[in-house]
Amino acid sequence: MNETDCTFKETIDTEERKYEIGTCYTCQKCLYCGVNLTCEENKCSCDKSLKPTNSKTKKLQSGYVRNGVYDPHKSHSVLVTLLQSSNDLYGYNSNFSKKFNYTLCAKCNSQLARDQNAYNKNKPISTKRRNLTTTEPFTASSNELSELNNSSSLNTPFRFKLIIKTPDSTKPAKAIALEKNPDDYYEFDDIVLQKVCETVGLLVRSEYELSYKAEKGVGAGTVLEEEEDFEEFMREYHRLISSNKVLLLVVTIQKKEPLKRKKVLSFIFLKVIIIIIY
Numbered sequence: 470m471n472e473t474d475c476t477f478k479e480t481i482d483t484e485e486r487k488y489e490i491g492t493c494y495t496c497q498k499c500l501y502c503g504v505n506l507t508c509e510e511n512k513c514s515c516d517k518s519l520k521p522t523n524s525k526t527k528k529l530q531s532g533y534v535r536n537g538v539y540d541p542h543k544s545h546s547v548l549v550t551l552l553q554s555s556n557d558l559y560g561y562n563s564n565f566s567k568k569f570n571y572t573l574c575a576k577c578n579s580q581l582a583r584d585q586n587a588y589n590k591n592k593p594i595s596t597k598r599r600n601l602t603t604t605e606p607f608t609a610s611s612n613e614l615s616e617l618n619n620s621s622s623l624n625t626p627f628r629f630k631l632i633i634k635t636p637d638s639t640k641p642a643k644a645i646a647l648e649k650n651p652d653d654y655y656e657f658d659d660i661v662l663q664k665v666c667e668t669v670g671l672l673v674r675s676e677y678e679l680s681y682k683a684e685k686g687v688g689a690g691t692v693l694e695e696e697e698d699f700e701e702f703m704r705e706y707h708r709l710i711s712s713n714k715v716l717l718l719v720v721t722i723q724k725k726e727p728l729k730r731k732k733v734l735s736f737i738f739l740k741v742i743i744i745i746i747y
Contacts, residue, residue, distance in 0.1 A: 485560025491517030491530075493574040495555045500530045500574060521572055523675075523694060533674055535573040535581075535655060536695050541566060545652060547585045582659055585652065627651065629706070629716040630684060631661070633668055636724035640668060642717070654699035665720050677722040681705065684715040693718075 492499055497506045501515040521534045539552060552571065556563045563569055573581065627647040633640040645664065651657035662674055681702060682690035693702050709716050 485562070488559070488561040488563060488571070489517035490520045490570060490572055491515060492572070493534075493577055494561075494571040495551060495573060495577045497559060498574050500532070500534055500572060520570070533575045533578075535575075535578040536697070537571045537573060538568055538696060539563075539565070539571060540568050545585055545588075547588050548581060551581060551584075578655060582655055585656065589652070625649075627706075628710075629681075629718050631664060631718050631720065633665060633720045633722065635669060635722045643668075645718075650703075654693075654696040654702075657699070661718065661720065665722075669722065672722070677720050680719045680721070682717055682719070683709055684717045686717070690717075690719055 488494065491501060492506060498504070499506055499513050499515050499517060500521045501517070501519075502513050504511045504513045506513070519529065520536065521530045522536065523533055537548075539548070544552075549565075552563070553565065555561070556565075627650050629645055630642045631645050632642045643664075647660065651660065658674065658679075661679065662672070665677065666672055679693045680690035681693055682688065691701070691705070692698065706716050
């Protein structure tokens with residue numbers, strides 16, 4: 470089923486409901502069939518208790534999703550505002566004093582990324598993150614986050630090398646220096662996608678795999694595919710730079726499957742029949 474929008478004949482349903490991980494937290498789209506669940510007339514039988522994934526081997530939904538974890542001590546204030554407004558709109562009754570999982574569709578995640586980037590450009594670094602669930606000032610209470618931030622100043626460039634592997638060749642490594650550490654997985658993922666497109670042309674995120682390792686390390690490396698992978702990625706990055714080593718980010722572009730000969734022949738046969746009829 471294609472994504473469905475409410476028409477003027479349909480009624481928007483904002484009654485209280487329990488949030489289901491298989492729906493977009495902010496627009497209430499079913500991430501498996503694309504139906505807009507805010508329309509009273511729209512129903513679907515998808516199992517929305519299943520958590521969507523971007524893994525190519527386990528993926529069930531059609532598009533890219535953001536599997537997020539809200540953290541009262543870490544989450545960007547723009548994200549917090551978005552989640553709280555959606556919680557109020559749909560009556561999820563989410564508990565913002567502790568961590569919880571949420572999912573965003575590709576469209577809502579793109580809008581969030583743009584809003585966060587606009588916010589970051591207009592606000593000083595020290596005020597980017599704050600805890601909205603307590604009156605105490607935000608002090609990075611997570612020991613792990615404090616350790617990472619202390620090991621590398623926010624004003625220190627985030628440096629790594631990028632290698633792009635296509636089905637036909639491997640591009641030379643390119644040194645990348647970002648102005649600061651990425652705020653989260655999705656900001657970093659967008660930056661990498663931009664660099665990839667600048668090198669090989671327009672691609673979408675689902676057309677390549679992302680992994681990382683030490684520059685002279687052996688083996689395939691560690692996959693960087695979802696938000697849950699990002700903390701381990703940042704730990705490895707800080708571990709390497711503290712040892713004067715370089716992190717290597719590897720983009721492996723998947724080979725596009727050619728059309729099967731049977732499908733091609735069927736298309737040609739159908740085209741011949743159409744020509745004969747007309």
